Amino acid sequence: MSSQSAARSRTDSSGGFSVQATGEPGQAVTFAVSGHIALATLPPLKSRLTSLLNHYQPAALTVDLAGVTYLDSAGALLLVELEEEARARGITFTLAHASEEVQKILGIIDRQALTAPPLKVEEKAGVVEKVGAATLKFVDDLVEVTVFVGDLCLALMYSVLHPRQVRWGEVGFYMRRAGVGALPILGLLSFLLGMVMAFMSSLQLEQFGATLYVSSLVGIAMVQELGPLLTAILVAGRSGSAFAAEIGTMMVNEEVDAITVMGFDPIKFLAVPKVLASMLVVPLLAVYATFFGILGGLLIGVSLLDITMYSYILETRKAIALFDIISSLVKSAVFAVIIAGLGCQRGFRVRGGAEAVGAQTTAAVVAGIFLIIVVDSLFAVALHYIR
């Protein structure tokens, strides 16, 4: 092996190059290239060669490679480019003193590949086409969601009729994950929310000497709206996303395919335990959040507003009807189905790789929170008339 290959293996890429041109413009010209011709030195060498070529406008060009100490495939590509350029200008091109190593590298460059057209051409779509594609995608999306909702309803009904076939171990696992795991953060958030609400409303109610009503305000707001809503949004962020990511990753790893092939229904196997767990645990979480919200209000009422603990609790109890509690539980269960169902559905939609998992997880949370708020407004209207 010559010393050149040893030199070629050196990591040092700072080595310079030089180009010496000899000959008369318009005649036979020789460019003597020497030194280190590599990826790092490519841009300056290329511009130097181009300017020399333009200056000499030779009839015949010889590139002398005797002084080349290092050549990598990027450098070889440059020589090939130079040759193509010369040929295009009608210049006779020859390489001189190319060592065996240099010839080998030049030999592995596939010249046809350099001009091969792409096998697949990306087509630029027009506005109309884009709108059309988006509409079709939306319709597909809608069909898919509807099919999933139908499948999920059937699976849930089946589970109610055949409770022994539900994987209760999984249900317990997800209840712990989605429920117990959320307790600290949910407790803290609703406690602070209750405090803030009591404090802010007291500033207004004080003007009318009606600070006692802080208790019923906090109580009603927490039970009817904020408890279930805060819980649902938190669970959507914590667990809806987790469900989507979990099922999505299983899609990517072909685990869902394996489940199908083994004869399980992926919806019964993967989605039902998550949805059931959420339906059981989210109403409980909502009660928990409501309790802590009222506790926060109580703290402000007793400490800042001179309300006794007894009268605060009495006022709160008077303000809250059983109907409110039951409707809030029902509402929470509906939220739970939305969060868990959407999380699973987005997970099943993952195609491809890591990026799709991320996109669908985001979609699960965003769409989940959006739907929660829409459904909450519907509940507000409906409950008003039912009452």
Added chain:
Amino acid sequence: MAVAERTPVIVVEDLTARFGDYTVFEHVSFEVYAGEILVILGGSGCGKSTLMKHMIGLYKPYRGRVLVHGVDVNTRNEAELRRLRQAIGVAFQGGALFGSLTVAENIALPLREFTDLSQEDIDLMVKMKLGLVNLAGFENFLPEELSGGMIKRVGLARALALEPTVVFFDEPSAGLDPITAAELDQLILDINAGMGTTMVVVTHELQSILTIAHRVIMLDKSARGIIAVGDPRELKEHAADPRVLAFFRRQPLSRLTKDA
């Protein structure tokens, strides 16, 4: 290869890998010479991949060190580390292509980040590298549209993007049909012969080893280190260690020891 002219490119010195209390291998020392294809082989769980990950600086050694071109792969000198990373190319087992980027974008990524080339030059480099791995024309495909063998070849093209002097291969022929595996072996040989790139290949595919390896080092789980170094064709015939013979003859170890 003339022995006298061997220049070590990679030096592994007294390397010990340990996860918790479990020692994968200990006191491993060897060198990789310029322009050679060195295959690291051994049975499952012997630490081949762990050794490779130490050599490319993904794992920190418990003891010992790895030098590539005289630079410790765990150096804290940012400039040195950057130069080192550009001198090393790694072709991962599953290709490790970025799924959201096209083939061309995958290969162009290091060129765009680490060189001053113009877009036009980058495009040409990408075409050249695709030609090198026999995938001319596949620029605009997404990884998910390619077969396993193609993905590995794009992975190799990306590993070669910055003209590394050393290329590492993790199980290049794993999961490929015999024809595709043989094509990939040929590609490794062609690139090694054409560009003089030093190559370190982790594999246990016997056919590949006999085709491509200039030299092998064999690791063993029970020995926690190297049990054989040398030309695979010679080892196959004349190895003294029954574990080495069993590997090259593709026989259960029990039968060989019984015969002996």
